[in-house]
Amino acid sequence: MAPNLKSPGVLHSVPDIERALAHLWAGAAAHRGEGERHVAARSSVLNLVVVAGRRETAEHCAATIEATAGRHPSRSLILSALDMEGRPGLDATIGTVSVATEEGTTQSGAETVYVTVHGPTSNHLASIIVPLLVHDLPVALWWPREPQFDTHRADRLLPIADRLIVDGSSWSGDGLDRLAAMARVTQGRRLFVADFALLRQARWREALASFYDLPDLRPHLRAVRSITVEFAAPEEDDPSGLTNIVRPVYHVAWLASRLGMNVVAPMRRLPDGSRVATLRQGDHAVAVQWRPVCSDLGEGSTARVEIVSRLRGAELVGDVTAGDCTVEVALHDKGRERVRRTYQAPRLGEVDLLERALEDSVSDLVAGDALAMAGRLIAAEPTPRGAVERRRSRDHD
Amino acid sequence: MSPARVPVPEPPARTARQLREATSSALRRRRADDLNPLRRGLRLERVPDPCSFVLFGATGDLAHRKVMPAIYQLWRTNLLPAEFSLVAVARRPYTDEAFVAEVRASVEAHSRVQPIDEDAWAELAKRITYQQLDFGGDAGFDRLSKRLDELDAERGTAGNRLFYLATQPSQVTEIVHQLGRVGLDHELRGAGWRRVVVEKPFGRDYESARRLNHELAKVFRESQVYRIDHYLGKETVRNLLVFRFGNGIFEPVWNRSYVDHVQITVAESLGVESRGAFYEETGASRDILQNHLLQLMTLVAMEPPSSFHADALRDQKLQVLRAITTPDIEHVRHDVVRGQYGSGWVEGVAAAGYREEPEVDPESETETYVAGRFTIDDWRWSGVPFYLRAGKRLPKRATEIAIQFKEVPLPLFRDSNGDPAPNVLAMRIQPDEGIMLRFAAKVPGLGLDVRTVNMDFDYGTSFAVDSPDAYETLILDALLGDASLFTRADEVEAAWSVVTPIIEGWATMLAPRFPNYAAGTFGPEAADELMQRDGRRWRRI
Numbered sequence: 053m054a055p056n057l058k059s060p061g062v063l064h065s066v067p068d069i070e071r072a073l074a075h076l077w078a079g080a081a082a083h084r085g086e087g088e089r090h091v092a093a094r095s096s097v098l099n100l101v102v103v104a105g106r107r108e109t110a111e112h113c114a115a116t117i118e119a120t121a122g123r124h125p126s127r128s129l130i131l132s133a134l135d136m137e138g139r140p141g142l143d144a145t146i147g148t149v150s151v152a153t154e155e156g157t158t159q160s161g162a163e164t165v166y167v168t169v170h171g172p173t174s175n176h177l178a179s180i181i182v183p184l185l186v187h188d189l190p191v192a193l194w195w196p197r198e199p200q201f202d203t204h205r206a207d208r209l210l211p212i213a214d215r216l217i218v219d220g221s222s223w224s225g226d227g228l229d230r231l232a233a234m235a236r237v238t239q240g241r242r243l244f245v246a247d248f249a250l251l252r253q254a255r256w257r258e259a260l261a262s263f264y265d266l267p268d269l270r271p272h273l274r275a276v277r278s279i280t281v282e283f284a285a286p287e288e289d290d291p292s293g294l295t296n297i298v299r300p301v302y303h304v305a306w307l308a309s310r311l312g313m314n315v316v317a318p319m320r321r322l323p324d325g326s327r328v329a330t331l332r333q334g335d336h337a338v339a340v341q342w343r344p345v346c347s348d349l350g351e352g353s354t355a356r357v358e359i360v361s362r363l364r365g366a367e368l369v370g371d372v373t374a375g376d377c378t379v380e381v382a383l384h385d386k387g388r389e390r391v392r393r394t395y396q397a398p399r400l401g402e403v404d405l406l407e408r409a410l411e412d413s414v415s416d417l418v419a420g421d422a423l424a425m426a427g428r429l430i431a432a433e434p435t436p437r438g439a440v441e442r443r444r445s446r447d448h449d
Numbered sequence: 450m451s452p453a454r455v456p457v458p459e460p461p462a463r464t465a466r467q468l469r470e471a472t473s474s475a476l477r478r479r480r481a482d483d484l485n486p487l488r489r490g491l492r493l494e495r496v497p498d499p500c501s502f503v504l505f506g507a508t509g510d511l512a513h514r515k516v517m518p519a520i521y522q523l524w525r526t527n528l529l530p531a532e533f534s535l536v537a538v539a540r541r542p543y544t545d546e547a548f549v550a551e552v553r554a555s556v557e558a559h560s561r562v563q564p565i566d567e568d569a570w571a572e573l574a575k576r577i578t579y580q581q582l583d584f585g586g587d588a589g590f591d592r593l594s595k596r597l598d599e600l601d602a603e604r605g606t607a608g609n610r611l612f613y614l615a616t617q618p619s620q621v622t623e624i625v626h627q628l629g630r631v632g633l634d635h636e637l638r639g640a641g642w643r644r645v646v647v648e649k650p651f652g653r654d655y656e657s658a659r660r661l662n663h664e665l666a667k668v669f670r671e672s673q674v675y676r677i678d679h680y681l682g683k684e685t686v687r688n689l690l691v692f693r694f695g696n697g698i699f700e701p702v703w704n705r706s707y708v709d710h711v712q713i714t715v716a717e718s719l720g721v722e723s724r725g726a727f728y729e730e731t732g733a734s735r736d737i738l739q740n741h742l743l744q745l746m747t748l749v750a751m752e753p754p755s756s757f758h759a760d761a762l763r764d765q766k767l768q769v770l771r772a773i774t775t776p777d778i779e780h781v782r783h784d785v786v787r788g789q790y791g792s793g794w795v796e797g798v799a800a801a802g803y804r805e806e807p808e809v810d811p812e813s814e815t816e817t818y819v820a821g822r823f824t825i826d827d828w829r830w831s832g833v834p835f836y837l838r839a840g841k842r843l844p845k846r847a848t849e850i851a852i853q854f855k856e857v858p859l860p861l862f863r864d865s866n867g868d869p870a871p872n873v874l875a876m877r878i879q880p881d882e883g884i885m886l887r888f889a890a891k892v893p894g895l896g897l898d899v900r901t902v903n904m905d906f907d908y909g910t911s912f913a914v915d916s917p918d919a920y921e922t923l924i925l926d927a928l929l930g931d932a933s934l935f936t937r938a939d940e941v942e943a944a945w946s947v948v949t950p951i952i953e954g955w956a957t958m959l960a961p962r963f964p965n966y967a968a969g970t971f972g973p974e975a976a977d978e979l980m981q982r983d984g985r986r987w988r989r990i
Contacts, residue, residue: 261487270485310487381531396525396527418490
């Protein structure tokens with residue numbers, strides 16, 4: 053296996069970075085150690101740009117990217133900002149990664165450019181990113197922590213990207229303002245959004261979909277009467293309203309977009325901490341409720357989803373609950389238990405999430421529909437004051 | 450007096466547009482009911498229906514090494530429905546518990562993902578039952594039929610049944626006949642589907658293949674029969690389809706105007722291992738040429754299908770098989786070579802000759818190597834030879850398809866150092882799956898020296914991930930009712946109509962002096978001579 057290589061020292065300009073990259077790969081190709089494989093050709097499949105903000109975030113992202121290098125050999129540009137008030141400039145280092153499969157038969161190369169920017173340069177990240185992109189390969193923009201969608205930086209960065217990767221479940225407050233902003237700024241762009249918050253729910257989506265794999269139950273998909281999502285909150289009534297509920301909102305948005313529903317009354321918050329909305333499917337209304345519950349699950353995690361449908365007087369109740377590594381599905385048809393199954397469905401780690409975020413294609417369209425629907429669902433939801441203040445303090449990230 | 454008949458007015462004739470709209474609206478409704486919209490964007494847009502998987506030969510090697518690990522893997526990754534039951538059928542007496550324990554040990558030994566997920570295994574194990582059954586007796590099949598009905602009621606398997614015949618080839622007809630006798634083939638409206646998976650070999654010559662197909666057809670419709678050749682389930686073979694039909698740039702040169710010849714190689718470094726008795730009955734022609742090599746040839750030579758539906762794909766493959774020139778005795782004599790390995794050294798280890806292998810006749814004339822020159826009589830390939838070779842105990846394991854293009858019409862660089870070799874596009878199927886393009890490049894410097902260089906693409910350098918096992922792919926496809934990667938009856942017969950004349954021709958000819966190549970070499974000299982006569986040589990693999 054070829055070794056991991058590093059650039060000789062700290063680089064201070066984009067041309068220096070370009071020269072160092074060429075030099076590193078020439079060195080890798082020439083390397084022929086005993087028992088090691090010769091890197092005959094380098095295959096890149098994408099550019100991955102990380103707007104990391106803080107250095108510790110950059111290091112965390114770099115570790116995640118390294119773990120995905122086998123599946124997604126890419127040029128990764130990880131940008132972090134230091135002393136915003138200092139002199140303009142950048143410091144960069146480069147590393148390459150080679151990975152073998154478990155069988156040891158194949159290997160893959162990836163390169164990571166770490167760039168730390170200083171002073172006003174941090175307002176012009178696009179001018180550093182664009183020259184360093186590998187030609188004609190898709191660009192994924194991973195914006196961890198708290199992306200700022202309504203800013204000059206977003207205006208400059210989003211047009212570079214083909215794919216935006218975020219984690220809505222990590223946003224401060226209830227996350228809904230930011231979710232609405234993301235739905236707004238991505239609308240009409242050729243930009244796929246991969247939100248870890250939605251990707252995390254793949255196990256839920258498979259479980260919910262499984263209700264209707266039985267052909268005789270499929271007509272119920274056109275007769276949904278209510279959707280209830282219970283989410284974990286510090287207290288049963290979530291008095292602060294600051295629990296991040298991006299994931300529970302995505303549940304409903306995904307179902308509504310797949311089942312051709314429209315928003316009649318957007319989400320509103322009730323005094324007991326729950327939220328409600330009304331959708332329409334065909335000629336009937338669909339009552340939606342998000343309910344906080346005390347749970348061992350992490351704050352904002354979905355604890356249970358229930359879908360009730362009624363067709364020609366027959367009621368079907370589908371119920372999904374999740375544990376750490378399993379999802380349990382129960383389906384009652386006319387009051388009688390029809391299906392009960394426990395799926396082995398471990399939670400996805402960040403490496404899995406990033407891999408999925410980088411490769412999904414058909415689900416991009418599904419995610420786009422879900423995001424647009426989420427935007428419509430939360431259109432009128434006011435953000436609690438506390439969340440706004442907390443976000444302001446973090447926006448300098 | 451009878452009352453006057455009142456004329457009944459004819460219903461107003463619907464316009465063509467109304468009919469179209471009614472039809473398309475009905476189709477839309479049906480599609481909406483057929484598909485689960487919540488599956489859009491998930492790993493599988495369709496999942497297998499609830500079903501019973503009936504595994505004949507459940508105590509055999511194939512079931513333990515391949516089928517059960519694949520079933521476990523599909524279950525572990527939630528690709529099987531909750532309403533799933535596996536009925537293991539074999540002659541030996543077992544309790545359910547004893548069988549499950551034995552299968553568990555096999556899955557542990559052969560699963561590609563380790564360690565075993567205890568929870569997933571426990572759930573799957575609950576769905577496994579064992580049924581002892583004498584394939585020749587009626588009583589056992591009557592019991593099986595009743596048991597499957599019970600499972601439908603107990604586990605909601607909805608009358609859907611897949612019969613997987615992992616048995617000796619000689620038992621296939623008997624089992625199929627019995628399934629028909631007890632009505633397990635019947636697909637009544639709303640009563641579930643019935644499918645049968647048959648393992649290769651599909652006969653041992655054209656006549657026996659026809660007989661086998663005939664016997665299968667007495668009970669099952671062709672659309673219910675899934676002939677499994679695990680080679681077609683390999684990720685790499687499927688990649689070949691993507692390479693050809695997912696890239697537009699190769700199509701214009703993929704024909705007789707640009708291609709000089711094609712070489713397809715299936716080389717194994719292993720000998721017959723513990724399969725001496727089996728191999729004595731088959732040889733390289735039946736074991737590799739009739740299926741793997743000809744299947745690869747069809748994938749290279751076929752016209753683009755109109756879709757990736759099973760029959761669209763298989764129709765095009767069939768066209769190729771039918772267009773291969775049927776070998777006559779002269780062709781067999783001159784253009785087909787057989788060989789058998791003697792002792793030698795492979796990968797630094799001494800290897801016994803074929804005749805010294807266990808369960809092999811010391812005077813055996815079974816071929817362990819076959820090479821041949823074939824042509825396809827159609828507009829695309831007329832005059833382009835396809836050289837096929839397969840052998841055991843060759844120096845390395847490699848499967849490769851190489852398209853050699855014609856030389857440039859005017860060799861401008863003849864006088865330069867290093868005359869450029871013709872372009873070659875090579876697709877490595879295994880190991881180190883990848884694609885290589887050979888072309889000429891100028892050597893840097895003041896002169897005009899030309900050198901041949903390889904532009905090498907390794908799938909591994911782009912995707913360092915392990916692929917699913919072929920059995921996982923194929924079993925899931927069979928459960929989903931997708932027959933694209935399974936061989937149709939007419940394909941099997943067409944392939945045998947190419948190979949049978951070779952086997953029959955050899956039977957009338959004096960056999961070469963076997964062994965005629967040493968283990969660890971690239972086959973008999975006659976194979977090299979076959980190429981030299983055409984002014985070509987085998988690629989070094």
